[in-house]
Amino acid sequence: MQNIATAPLVDFVEVFQTVNGAVFQSDRENCWYVDFAGKMARFDYRCMMKLRKAVYHIDIEALLLSSELTPDLEIVFICACDHCYVLTLLEIIAFKELLEGTFVMLELNRILHDRVYRLSA
Amino acid sequence: MKDIIRVKCLLSTEVEALLNQQIKKEAQSSSAYLAMASWCNQNGYDFSSDYFFLQAEEERMHQMKIYKYVLDMGGSAISPEVTNIKIEYNSFKEVFEEALDQEISVTQSLKNIAANCYKEQDFVTIEFLNWFFKEQREEEYKARRALELFEVIGEEGTGRWQIDKNVGKIVYNSEA
Ligand SMILES: [Fe+2]
Ligand SMILES: [Fe+2]
Numbered sequence: 001m002q003n004i005a006t007a008p009l010v011d012f013v014e015v016f017q018t019v020n021g022a023v024f025q026s027d028r029e030n031c032w033y034v035d036f037a038g039k040m041a042r043f044d045y046r047c048m049m050k051l052r053k054a055v056y057h058i059d060i061e062a063l064l065l066s067s068e069l070t071p072d073l074e075i076v077f078i079c080a081c082d083h084c085y086v087l088t089l090l091e092i093i094a095f096k097e098l099l100e101g102t103f104v105m106l107e108l109n110r111i112l113h114d115r116v117y118r119l120s121a
Numbered sequence: 122m123k124d125i126i127r128v129k130c131l132l133s134t135e136v137e138a139l140l141n142q143q144i145k146k147e148a149q150s151s152s153a154y155l156a157m158a159s160w161c162n163q164n165g166y167d168f169s170s171d172y173f174f175l176q177a178e179e180e181r182m183h184q185m186k187i188y189k190y191v192l193d194m195g196g197s198a199i200s201p202e203v204t205n206i207k208i209e210y211n212s213f214k215e216v217f218e219e220a221l222d223q224e225i226s227v228t229q230s231l232k233n234i235a236a237n238c239y240k241e242q243d244f245v246t247i248e249f250l251n252w253f254f255k256e257q258r259e260e261e262y263k264a265r266r267a268l269e270l271f272e273v274i275g276e277e278g279t280g281r282w283q284i285d286k287n288v289g290k291i292v293y294n295s296e297a
Contacts, residue, residue, distance in 0.1 A: 013122045015122075025122055025123070025125070027122060027123045030123070030125055031125075045125060045126070045129045045130075046197070049134075049197070106124075106125075106126055109122055109124055110124050110126065110127050113124040113127070
């Protein structure tokens with residue numbers, strides 16, 4: 001018997017990357033993998049939308065201006081999803097940047113689908 | 122790379138958010154009409170009270186219509202929180218002034234959604250909204266006519282009693 005190490009089936013496509021993290025899409029699983037804050041987390045459509053909403057809704061300005069002595073930590077908890085992030089202010093800014101870039105690329109992908117497949121005769 | 126988002130949902134994030142905002146507006150309208158029905162009832166304006174009870178039900182129906190549309194299109198419909206409903210009015214007339222204001226703000230809000238839909242060529246939602254535009258013709262007409270009764274009949278003497286009796290008789294039957 002041979003011991004063949006089977007590599008995990010990888011069908012990831014990089015959607016967007018920054019120096020702080022990256023987002024990949026799996027067409028086979030219809031989901032995204034978010035590589036950020038030291039972990040790789042899987043998000044399906046609904047959870048990805050909730051993640052975006054949660055991160056976009058954090059009031060960064062208010063956190064910057066807050067004079068409380070408590071550390072600038074924000075917990076990003078997404079209902080009904082398995083993941084939770086505890087992020088510093090800088091990480092929140094970086095996470096937002098990553099997600100914004102990701103959704104711009106996904107929008108671009110939609111335009112490509114329209115132009116290349118859906119609208120071509 | 123698959124276009125997962127479009128496969129899952131017909132609505133753009135912006136239009137979905139605007140529709141959820143409208144769901145909330147309709148819910149607020151429904152509650153406001155219910156408050157008006159209560160005020161009219163307590164002040165002896167029984168016909169107006171009945172009229173507002175009916176309006177409250179209609180707004181609830183509008184809310185459900187949008188709610189189901191959002192879900193049918195793959196979006197996420199959000200059950201709205203309704204707060205700050207005014208329950209006291211200074212006069213019988215003020216109730217009808219607020220009713221008209223409310224209908225106008227609903228029409229404006231629907232126009233704003235449609236403008237966004239045109240911008241991104243969401244003709245599917247525009248077609249859906251057309252039902253609401255026709256409805257708003259009737260809603261504004263009725264609210265405006267009701268308020269006009271205060272001028273036509275006048276509030277003096279048994280005026281308010283007359284106005285109350287005629288509020289429920291307002292119908293809009295334009296075939297146009
Ligand atoms: Fe309505
Ligand atoms: Fe209405």
